[in-house]
Amino acid sequence: MINTLSRMIRTGILTEEVPRAPKADLPIGNLQEKVRKILGRALCIRHLDAGSCNGCELEIQALNNPYYNIEGIGIKFVASPRHADLLLVTGPVSVNMEEALKRTFDAVPDPKLVVAVGDCGACGGIFGKSYASRGAVADVIPVDHTVKGCPPSPLAILQAILETIQTTA
Numbered sequence: 475m476i477n478t479l480s481r482m483i484r485t486g487i488l489t490e491e492v493p494r495a496p497k498a499d500l501p502i503g504n505l506q507e508k509v510r511k512i513l514g515r516a517l518c519i520r521h522l523d524a525g526s527c528n529g530c531e532l533e534i535q536a537l538n539n540p541y542y543n544i545e546g547i548g549i550k551f552v553a554s555p556r557h558a559d560l561l562l563v564t565g566p567v568s569v570n571m572e573e574a575l576k577r578t579f580d581a582v583p584d585p586k587l588v589v590a591v592g593d594c595g596a597c598g599g600i601f602g603k604s605y606a607s608r609g610a611v612a613d614v615i616p617v618d619h620t621v622k623g624c625p626p627s628p629l630a631i632l633q634a635i636l637e638t639i640q641t642t643a
Contacts, residue, residue: 517560518557518559519559520562520582521564522564522574523571525568525607526565527594529625530591533625533626534628534631537632538551559582559587560586560588560638561589563615564591566601567607568606568608569605569608572608575614575615579615587619587639588611588617589618591621592622592623592626593624595610595611619638619641
């Protein structure tokens, strides 16, 4: 035990710095106010996996951890599309998920926002269009913003969400 404690004292703190968003022009307080002004409440996101490999889902789940803390700025994930303001879609749209995606999109109340996450959501990725895939999310429903990357970083996803909100104001 003493060896472990002495090694911890010698080594010091090894955590990373908090990421700084480039071109972050709004402080968190102003961002919360802007979200409330646009939507009347906190931003509620419904995530839908339309057939991805789960790489993008891991990055989306990282947004909920204390490192990024999106609930601290008034953004939360909801289980029902009827309570959502923004639809976050990952993966190429598989044939089996096409109808579910359309129904989920229809269930989101107006004004609805859609963000396609990852290369697969943006253009179909390595799957493209085939007998089992309809391709990009934009081929099935209207998309407001896309996030490139395989998988994109949590910071890139967060920036896309914020840019989507700001462009609709």
